[in-house]
Amino acid sequence: MKIHYITGLAALLTVAIHVMMRVIVPFSMSLEYENVVANYQNILYALLLESVLVLISIHGFNGLRVMLLELRQNERWEKFVTLFTLIAMIAVIGYGTRTIIIVSGQSL
Amino acid sequence: MEALKNKKDSNAWTNREGLRGWLNPTRYGWERLSYWLMRVTGLFLLLYFVGHVYETSNLVGGINAWNAMLELTQTTFGHIFLILVIGASTFHSVNGIRLIFAETATGLGKPGRPDYPYEAGSLNNIQRSGIWVALILAAAAMLYGSSVLFGGE
Amino acid sequence: MKRKFLLARETSEINHATVKNDSSDILLNIFRGGPNGKPEKSYDSYHVPVSRWTTVLDALLYVKERLDSSVAIRFSCRMASCGSCGMRINGIPRLACYTKISELGTDTITCEPLPNFLLIRDLVTDFQQFFNHHKKIQPYIQNMHLDPTMERLGEFNQTPQEVDEFLQFSYCIKCGLCYSACPTVATDTKFPGPQALAQAYRYFADNRDDSAQKRLDNVDHKHGIWRCHFAGSCSMVCPKGVDPALGIQMLRSHLLSITKKPKKKRAELREINREGS
Numbered sequence: 346m347k348i349h350y351i352t353g354l355a356a357l358l359t360v361a362i363h364v365m366m367r368v369i370v371p372f373s374m375s376l377e378y379e380n381v382v383a384n385y386q387n388i389l390y391a392l393l394l395e396s397v398l399v400l401i402s403i404h405g406f407n408g409l410r411v412m413l414l415e416l417r418q419n420e421r422w423e424k425f426v427t428l429f430t431l432i433a434m435i436a437v438i439g440y441g442t443r444t445i446i447i448v449s450g451q452s453l
Numbered sequence: 454m455e456a457l458k459n460k461k462d463s464n465a466w467t468n469r470e471g472l473r474g475w476l477n478p479t480r481y482g483w484e485r486l487s488y489w490l491m492r493v494t495g496l497f498l499l500l501y502f503v504g505h506v507y508e509t510s511n512l513v514g515g516i517n518a519w520n521a522m523l524e525l526t527q528t529t530f531g532h533i534f535l536i537l538v539i540g541a542s543t544f545h546s547v548n549g550i551r552l553i554f555a556e557t558a559t560g561l562g563k564p565g566r567p568d569y570p571y572e573a574g575s576l577n578n579i580q581r582s583g584i585w586v587a588l589i590l591a592a593a594a595m596l597y598g599s600s601v602l603f604g605g606e
Numbered sequence: 607m608k609r610k611f612l613l614a615r616e617t618s619e620i621n622h623a624t625v626k627n628d629s630s631d632i633l634l635n636i637f638r639g640g641p642n643g644k645p646e647k648s649y650d651s652y653h654v655p656v657s658r659w660t661t662v663l664d665a666l667l668y669v670k671e672r673l674d675s676s677v678a679i680r681f682s683c684r685m686a687s688c689g690s691c692g693m694r695i696n697g698i699p700r701l702a703c704y705t706k707i708s709e710l711g712t713d714t715i716t717c718e719p720l721p722n723f724l725l726i727r728d729l730v731t732d733f734q735q736f737f738n739h740h741k742k743i744q745p746y747i748q749n750m751h752l753d754p755t756m757e758r759l760g761e762f763n764q765t766p767q768e769v770d771e772f773l774q775f776s777y778c779i780k781c782g783l784c785y786s787a788c789p790t791v792a793t794d795t796k797f798p799g800p801q802a803l804a805q806a807y808r809y810f811a812d813n814r815d816d817s818a819q820k821r822l823d824n825v826d827h828k829h830g831i832w833r834c835h836f837a838g839s840c841s842m843v844c845p846k847g848v849d850p851a852l853g854i855q856m857l858r859s860h861l862l863s864i865t866k867k868p869k870k871k872r873a874e875l876r877e878i879n880r881e882g883s
Contacts, residue, residue: 346832354550354553360546372601376523378512378516378519378520381512381519382512401502402502405495405498405499405502406499408495408499409496411833412496414794414828415794415797416793418795437502437506441510443510443513444510444512444513448512466641466724466725468719468721468731469791469793469795470721470722470792471793472792472793474791474792475792480839481698481787481838481839481842482839482842483838484836484838485789485837485838485842487837488836488837488838491835552835552836555855556834556855556858557858557859557862557864558852558855558859558864561855562852564770564771564774564775564852564856565770566773566774567774567777567846567847567849568847571844571845571846571847573838573841573842573847573849573852574852575838575849575852575855576841576849
């Protein structure tokens, strides 16, 4: 649960900044391809996105793991749940990181 | 208790509420409602998050792939969904902060000598107001989101 | 003696007849079934006359005495002291002796056995798992600094403030209502439940006990204190104001080292015991 509290608080901060970045520009502009790519190519923003990705993945999948562990109590289920949420978390982080790296590396 | 010695019989009469115990939030007051909402919004946001990571990966496919994705998501249904996401994330965050305080016994009062009508000191309006603030802020955020998404700039 | 008894009964019947002007009928639905009873789960309905102060237990005993003696119920003190008559009344775990019909605000009362307990028959449930969870948290004072020769043993000195640290948690009557209301207990069989965790805090906070770290370690596992999410239902249903939710969160704050047990108090206690009474 300590991981849950810490990642929750940290994710709140990073997501708040991520949302603010969207809100300070007009909505339709914020979704235009060039503007989005330009944001990704700012190294600080890319790092922010990566931290949002990691923190939310850990917080979310740990929450799912907590809920699933409460449903059944046998060793096989517990191992399955831990493995499943860990793999899902790594997969989502991996897939999101791939997007961030590719888009931030795209030449202007 | 011969019947209880038979494991199969005892399973039939365990009387555990099971998942039904999680699903009805209305019987035990604000804190139980908050527990239910945290679980529902948490799961909802997890699903949204996975979808969001997939949807933004369309950037890799170039402008055409990105615009095709926008056509799917920038619809009335997409906007309503996003407003729900805004509400869920606001409630989950603000109530989460309240829970961090409450689960470390901040704002719950101190043990004392109970007296009739034996009401619990921890279920007080100080920590409960965190739930109300979270709900109000979520509603306000949803209203703001609606004004941006549906009302234009 | 027999004549006196009959007279007494007649008197009470007259009194009942007088009160009857203020009384009304309710429909009492009672869960029937269990491994020691009817194999099929069902509800039997009875019309019971009630008046202003009639409790659910009074109504159940009326049924048992006059309408259907096969209804199985557990009760003892009739005054919310023993914790025997816990049951689910109109969907919420309550003590039958402590719940007035009038406070339920309806003419249809449904009595079911306490959820999350093994059913024996009708409204009677098995408390063995509940007691096992309680035993696991070692609900007794442990103090390794007592004089082993027992020659200079005196009473522990506690100030009223020190007693207040744990007193309300010691009022637990083990009725099981909190265990029934808890959403984690609904699905997690290994979770100790609010009662056991609150008692763990009761002994942790008692300055006569010096096994604080052991008690923290006892609940520090993935099916222990971390499965409490402060749904507050336990404190909502507790009939004695024990507020188990408060005890659990206070124990958790010690586990997270947010609150620390004052070392000074433990040193003083050792000093007192060394000096004798």
